[in-house]
Amino acid sequence: MKRNGIGALSSRVARAACVLALLLPVLAFASDRVPKPVIDIDKPGKCVEDTATMRREHPDLLRHQRDLTMHEGVRTRKYSLKQCVACHASTRTGSVLGEKGFCQSCHTYASVSIDCFRCHSSRPKPSSGAKP
């Protein structure tokens, strides 16, 4: 059966509308209408775990490692806060804090306070021998 011209046109318009509706949230996110954190990432690429895991689980990984280090003297570098700082400190400011700093930019955006750096140094050890 052959469709008439008007029917074909209307179905095409409807399909386009559907696609546009589906794309809308994506387009909105891609545009500048939703503010996102501006992060200085000097070393893009893989962290000690993949990005999704690190985003979700970095507090748990750090907390687990912190207890091991503090109480049992385990000083592996993989999940140590010191190693985070050594890798992620901005080459511009030398720190993970600051407006675009690796830690602070996201934490400010998500409105989650970071207490780590009230005691821990936010800067890597100058000319450290990369020892944990």
Add this chain to the structure above:
Amino acid sequence: MSADRNEGFSRRGFLAISAATLGGVMLAPGIRLIEIARARAPDQPVSGKVRWGLLIDTNKCAPGCDDCVKACATENGLKDTGHPRTDAQWIRKVELKDMRTGRNNSVPVMCQHCEHPPCVDVCPTGASFKRADGIVLVDRHICIGCRYCIMACPYKARTIVFENITDQNPDVPRGSGCAESCTLCVHRVDRDQQPACVEACTRAGHNAMIFGDLNDPHSEIAQRVAKYASTQIRADLKLNPGVRYQGL
């Protein structure tokens, strides 16, 4: 039951023997594949077989010398905040004088790293704790700054940080509102180095301080303690400090 125990025992014995054999493989004279008495790897937890201790020879400790105090401050980032009464103090020099003989004694006093630390007994949160190898520490993540430990310590070794701190040594996190004391430079000990005070004392040629494992009969400190008379401060409290003094 007894068979199980025997089996467990023999297996342990076998492991010990094989470890000793493996460790003792000589590649060349003086060079071993694995040192027998090598310190633990970074992923190994501390062991209760080790008991870190300090031996301070007061005959070699000159009155007025504060090399150890300075080295401690540099290593651990203890800065002068302009309030000397409340500034953190991990080691202090105590000058003693015997009024009858006129003999002067100058003694560095720091956390004595007791076997039965009163600071740990009184801590309400479990922040003050003794590591398996005998080092007494404060877990700042848990410390609420109540200062019970400061009151309980008979050596006045603990202080509390009153002011916000910036630019810490990445190895030595410190912040306001927590109790703290000498950590025996645990971050250095964990990587096979001596505490900063001992290193400074040795570097300056005083050789008044020795650091080592009291449980290892081959260590210099254990041999010195076995050979010469040494005392613990307030030994009457029976806390068995890991810091001992010669010539007091």
